[in-house]
Amino acid sequence: QKEVEQNSGPLSVPEGAIASLNCTYSDRGSQSFFWYRQYSGKSPELIMSIYSNGDKEDGRFTAQLNKASQYVSLLIRDSQPSDSATYLCAVTAGGTSYGKLTFGQGTILTVHP
Amino acid sequence: GAVVSQHPSRVICKSGTSVKIECRSLDFQATTMFWYRQFPKQSLMLMATSNEGSKATYEQGVEKDKFLINHASLTLSTLTVTSAHPEDSSFYICSAGTGGNEQYFGPGTRLTVT
Numbered sequence: 001q002k003e004v005e006q007n008s009g010p011l012s013v014p015e016g017a018i019a020s021l022n023c024t025y026s027d028r029g030s031q032s033f034f035w036y037r038q039y040s041g042k043s044p045e046l047i048m049s050i051y052s053n054g055d056k057e058d059g060r061f062t063a064q065l066n067k068a069s070q071y072v073s074l075l076i077r078d079s080q081p082s083d084s085a086t087y088l089c090a091v092t093a094g095g096t097s098y099g100k101l102t103f104g105q106g107t108i109l110t111v112h113p
Numbered sequence: 114g115a116v117v118s119q120h121p122s123r124v125i126c127k128s129g130t131s132v133k134i135e136c137r138s139l140d141f142q143a144t145t146m147f148w149y150r151q152f153p154k155q156s157l158m159l160m161a162t163s164n165e166g167s168k169a170t171y172e173q174g175v176e177k178d179k180f181l182i183n184h185a186s187l188t189l190s191t192l193t194v195t196s197a198h199p200e201d202s203s204f205y206i207c208s209a210g211t212g213g214n215e216q217y218f219g220p221g222t223r224l225t226v227t
Contacts, residue, residue, distance in 0.1 A: 032214040043206045043221040044157070049214065088156060092214060099145055099210060103156045 023089030136207030
């Protein structure tokens with residue numbers, strides 16, 4: 001069983017729509033949750049971090065965390081073609097593995113004009 | 114802030130040779146740096162955790178004698194791929210933590226072994 005799971009997509013949304021990306025994780029001791037954006041051939045770029053249950057908003061991005069359901073999501077409002085990329089969900093473990101990131105396989109998002 | 118650089122960005126080497134990749138935190142001190150490898154159309158796989166002044170901790174299945182990691186200062190970690198083979202061709206990415214939970218990634222090094 002994969003530790004961090006994402007729907008690989010591709011997810012295609014029209015420009016201006018809301019893109020919804022989902023992620024589940026298996027380690028209940030996970031402490032920190034991140035969303036990274038990765039353009040083809042480039043390294044990941046941190047776009048959101050979330051540590052406690054609920055919603056966190058930053059511009060057009062909203063991260064949602066539900067630790068009871070072991071679920072974290074990312075909403076992108078007013079999607080733009082420049083948002084087209086692979087979105088990686090990453091989780092840090094607790095305990096002795098502090099700081100280590102485990103990545104999901106990524107969801108490919110395409111925003112079409 | 115939180116800028117991480119890598120050098121070189123791209124390298125081609127012959128099978129059997131060694132290649133060194135540098136990772137630097139430019140505007141902060143990083144007690145911990147991480148090295149990842151990413152094959153085409155796959156996610157990032159953690160290879161090792163590098164702590165300043167101590168030995169690196171390698172993930173299961175990663176050969177520590179093949180992938181030598183040195184973290185000699187709070188701003189520099191190096192990864193040396195020894196006796197490289199074509200199957201080592203990959204995108205190698207480092208990241209550094211600022212002391213909190215967030216990690217910032219370098220731009221990556223694309224290694225091609227011929």
